[in-house]
Amino acid sequence: xxxxxxxxxxxxxxxxNDKSIKCEQNLGHDTMYWYKQDSKKFLxxxxxxxxxxxxxxxTVPNRFSPxxxxxxxxxxxxxxxxxxxxxxxxCASSQEGHWLASTDxxxxxxxTRLTVx
Amino acid sequence: xQQVKQSPQSLIVQKGGISIxxxxxxxxxxxxxxxxxxxxxxxxxxxxxIRPDVSEKKEGRFTISFNKSAxxxxxxxxxxxxxxxxxxxxxxxxxxxxxTSYGKLTFGQGTILTVHP
Numbered sequence: 001x002x003x004x005x006x007x008x009x010x011x012x013x014x015x016x017n018d019k020s021i022k023c024e025q026n027l028g029h030d031t032m033y034w035y036k037q038d039s040k041k042f043l044x045x046x047x048x049x050x051x052x053x054x055x056x057x058x059t060v061p062n063r064f065s066p067x068x069x070x071x072x073x074x075x076x077x078x079x080x081x082x083x084x085x086x087x088x089x090x091c092a093s094s095q096e097g098h099w100l101a102s103t104d105x106x107x108x109x110x111x112t113r114l115t116v117x
Numbered sequence: 118x119q120q121v122k123q124s125p126q127s128l129i130v131q132k133g134g135i136s137i138x139x140x141x142x143x144x145x146x147x148x149x150x151x152x153x154x155x156x157x158x159x160x161x162x163x164x165x166x167i168r169p170d171v172s173e174k175k176e177g178r179f180t181i182s183f184n185k186s187a188x189x190x191x192x193x194x195x196x197x198x199x200x201x202x203x204x205x206x207x208x209x210x211x212x213x214x215x216x217t218s219y220g221k222l223t224f225g226q227g228t229i230l231t232v233h234p
Contacts, residue, residue: 004160041204043161043224056221090160105151106222108160 003027004109006091012115013081021076021112023091031055032074033092033106034066043090049074078114086116120144121209123225130232136194138228140207145188147209151222152181152192155204164205165192197232204229 004025013019025032033056034046048056049068063079074091091109123140130136140150151166167174167181167190174181180193194201207225 041227
């Protein structure tokens with residue numbers, strides 16, 4: 001009965017590799033997000049999708065490409081991984097219709113700890 | 118400016134004491150201020166939130182105090198318990214932003230709270 005799930009939980013890879021993180025929510029929410037939490041625990045939004053449409057695209061290297069096959073899934077693909085990409089990546093979702101008040105609770109997944117060697 | 122500044126970085130409190138975490142924001146257009154709680158190895162979870170039309174909101178042992186003129190808000194945890202030991206994040210957003218700010222939470226830097234038994 002997990003609300004927001006992410007796979008894998010841990011990802012260790014070499015510099016230069018390409019990797020993907022998957023996210024699924026079973027809450028029936030319309031909006032999904034990707035956040036990056038760095039080693040100092042600072043949380044910063046990367047992307048958000050509403051009904052498969054990209055809404056927020058922060059200043060993120062274009063090596064990061066989100067993909068939303070349907071509104072329950074938002075995957076994150078990272079090309080040419082760099083040391084600085086090491087972080088915990090959180091997926092989140094919220095029940096927000098497009099253009100409506102964005103005060104709905106964001107529900108976070110358990111995170112994926114990415115380590116680039 | 119979209120910054121939210123949070124202090125202190127870490128806080129140690131004895132069981133039964135009051136924990137106080139402060140946040141200051143710059144963008145006067147922010148109108149939704151949630152606090153998230155994060156336990157080690159978990160994703161953040163909404164604890165309590167406030168809108169600027171009230172100066173205080175209380176839920177159990179947790180209270181948000183809001184000072185609109187000073188652009189500050191704080192979280193008070195009464196009767197702090199060891200189970201409250203976690204990282205706390207304040208955040209702010211524009212509730213009716215639409216467009217590319219839609220649903221965007223700007224987080225503070227986080228406060229690591231340790232409650233000693």
